[in-house]
Structure formats: structure tokens, C-alpha cells
Amino acid sequence: MIRIGDDAWQVMVDHAEAVFPNECCGAMLGSSDGETKIVTVALPLENVHAGQQATRYELRPEDLLKAEKAARARGLDLIGIFHSHPDHDAYFSETDLKNSCPWYSFVVMSVKAGRYNHAKSFLPNMEQTEAPEEALELPATNRSA
Amino acid sequence: MPKVMIPTPLRQYTDKKDSVEVAGATVGEILGTLTTTYPDLKKNLYNDEGKLRSFVNVYVNDEDIRYLSKDKTEVGAGDTVTIVPSIAGGR
Secondary structure, eight states: OEEEOHHHHHHHHHHHHHHTTSOOEEEEEEEEOSSOEEEEEEEEEOOOOSSOTTTOEEOOHHHHHHHHHHHHHTTOEEEEEEEEEETSOSOOOHHHHHTOOTTSEEEEEEEETTEEEEEEEEOOOTTSSOOOEEOEEOOTTOOOO | OOEEEOOGGGGGGTTTOSEEEOOOSBHHHHHHHHHHHSHHHHHHHBOTTSOBOTTEEEEETTEEGGGTTGGGOBOOTTOEEEEEEOOEEOO
16 A cells, blocks of 8 residues: 655645646655555656657656655655646556556556546556556545546 | 665665675676576566566666667776666556
8 A cells, every 4th residue: 555645745736737738757755664655755857758748758767866865865765656647537558557667656646627636556567567556545635626 | 896776676685785786897797696696686677588677777877878888888896887767658
């Protein structure tokens, strides 16, 4: 299970709404006790996809390296990646799967008409052939449609 | 000896070390020795055909080896080899 803390969640929602109608992306930092991952810090990162950013995102590897260093500096780990699907549901698409990495949780946020709508988390496998849904716990006060 | 930086999720396979010193003159030699020392790392980095998985990027200092000589990229004693995931997607 992955649980996202209030502050981190607010950063994620704000970022997803701010870059709408484009896809946002970022890193989730936190800790894990083996069963539950707890996200305490969200770092918005630049979508560097060279084409249509309304339907694609790409993270710069150097930014992931910086996120990893930022986590270490806070005594946290880089445990997940988030991105948004503007005006679409929060599913793990074929494109998401083929460009995923099994080392992290992937939170997908649906943003409709510029407002956060719902989110889901996925755990892609090593072969990039499937990504089962992971239980996602959001702050009780999270805004949703 | 060159130092290899291990991403957080893979430290469970390196006795929780965030970096490991590994002897070798090229990236291929270093990753070969690393995955021999820590066999559970291998399936995370290489596919069944022995090629680096598509989501694995390797840097020597600040340079991506895809733009150098790939696994034949030379590594000096004071260099740092970093494993960084490649992540993208879209609806």
C-alpha cells in the first residue's frame, strides 16, 4: 500500500492542475516499512517530452538523480513517480507500461477540465508487461470531483 | 577503485550499501563484477538476453554511456558510475 501525506498530496494536485492541459510529472519521496510506503515529500519535475505534452511525459534522468540526492539529504528514499492524464481517467496506459521502471510505485492522477478528479497507483513488473494496481491512501481532505 | 552508486530500490540487493567500489576498466567489466558479487542485482539490470534493460541508464560521472562507448566506456580509478532509471509515459 502507498499512503500520501497531506503536504505532498497538495503539491501533486497543485502541480497537476497548474500544467493542465499538459501532463505533469514528478518524484515522490518518503519511507517504507516493507508493507506500507509513506510519501511525505513530492517534487514536481519538468516534463521534457519533445512532442505533444498533453498526451506524453518524459523525465530527465538527471532530474531523477537530483530527486534521489534530495531524498537522501532528507533521510528519505525516492519511492515513487507521479504523472497526470489530462481529461482522461487514471489508468496505466500501454505507453506508461512500456516506459516504466519496476523499482517504483507509479501514481496516475486524472485531471478533468483543469481540476483534479481521481488517482490510482500501479506497480509495473520487470518485463513491462503488466502493472497491477496498488492500494492508494490519500489525505481525507483531498479534493475530488 | 571506481565507485558505483546504487539507486534506493536496489540497495536491498547490495547489503543496503548506497555505493560500492568495484574493480574494472570499463563499464561492462564493472557491472559484470558488481552483478557477480550481488547476483540479485542482475535480473534488475539485465534482460534474459544479457542486455541492459530499457529502463536502465548508466552514467560515468555526468555522461550517459549511450553517448560514449556504451559498455566499453572506459572508467578511471576516481570515476563514479551511476545507475539511473529511464521513465516516461502518457495516456
